[in-house]
Amino acid sequence: VNTDMLNQSSSTEEEVAWCRQQRSPEDFAAAVGPFILSLGLEDTGRNLVAPGCPESYYQTGVAYKDRPAWANGFGPFCPAREDEPPGKKPRTSEGRPRKYFISGVMLASKKKLKEDEGLVPQNYRQQIADALRKADPAAVVVDPLEAVKARAARSGVTIVDWNKDDAAVKSAFNDVVDMVRECDVIVSNLPEASMGSAVELWEARRAGLKIFTISPMADNWMLRSVT
Incomplete structure (x- = not known):
C-alpha cells in the first residue's frame, strides 16, 4: 500500500517508483475493509x-x-x-457411461423471448455433442434445451407459450438444475454472460462435476472460480 511510511523507507528512485505503483490507502481500505468485517471466529x-x-x-x-x-x-x-463441504469428492462414473451436460447461453441479454426474436444461435449444442461422442463413444449427452422443448411439446405448447407462465418457467428451470446434479461433466459455451448458465455452473461445482467452459471472458470471476 502506497503509504507515507512506505515511501519514507525507500532509499532509491526505483523503490520510490515501485511504491507509487501500489494501491492507495483509500483503495486498500475500500477493498479490504468489507473482507475483514466479513470474517468470523471460524477464521481464527x-x-x-x-x-x-x-x-x-x-x-x-x-x-x-x-x-x-x-x-x-x-x-x-x-x-x-x-471451504468445500466435508468429505466432498470429485464425481466419478464408476464404470457406467459418463453423463455430459451441455450448458450455454440461450436468451442472453435479450429482454423478451418472441417468435421472431428467439434464442441466440444454438448450433453449438450439436457441435459440442458431436465432439463429446467422438472423444467418448459411450457418452450420455444431456441437452437441457431439447429436454425443455420436449416437455413443452408434451403439454401441447411451445417454449414461447410456456414462457408466459411463471409457474411453468420456475418448474422447468428447477428441472434443468436437477439435471446438472445427475451428470458427471458439464461443458458450457459462453460467448457472453448467461445468468442461467451461471446457476448451472455453480450447481455443478457444488455437486462435484468436472467443469469445462468455452468463453472469451477470461477475467470473469465466476468462470475463473468454477472452471
Whole structure:
C-alpha cells in the first residue's frame, strides 16, 4: 500500500517508483475493509491474503500431515465460508457411461423471448455433442434445451407459450438444475454472460462435476472460480 511510511523507507528512485505503483490507502481500505468485517471466529488462525494482493507475493500453502493447506504458510485468501463441504469428492462414473451436460447461453441479454426474436444461435449444442461422442463413444449427452422443448411439446405448447407462465418457467428451470446434479461433466459455451448458465455452473461445482467452459471472458470471476 502506497503509504507515507512506505515511501519514507525507500532509499532509491526505483523503490520510490515501485511504491507509487501500489494501491492507495483509500483503495486498500475500500477493498479490504468489507473482507475483514466479513470474517468470523471460524477464521481464527487462518493465513488470509487481502483481496487484490498479487498472488506472486505469497507462497501457496501446502497441506502437511493433519494440517490443512491454509494452516501452512500463505495462500490465496480463503475464509471458512468458502471451504468445500466435508468429505466432498470429485464425481466419478464408476464404470457406467459418463453423463455430459451441455450448458450455454440461450436468451442472453435479450429482454423478451418472441417468435421472431428467439434464442441466440444454438448450433453449438450439436457441435459440442458431436465432439463429446467422438472423444467418448459411450457418452450420455444431456441437452437441457431439447429436454425443455420436449416437455413443452408434451403439454401441447411451445417454449414461447410456456414462457408466459411463471409457474411453468420456475418448474422447468428447477428441472434443468436437477439435471446438472445427475451428470458427471458439464461443458458450457459462453460467448457472453448467461445468468442461467451461471446457476448451472455453480450447481455443478457444488455437486462435484468436472467443469469445462468455452468463453472469451477470461477475467470473469465466476468462470475463473468454477472452471
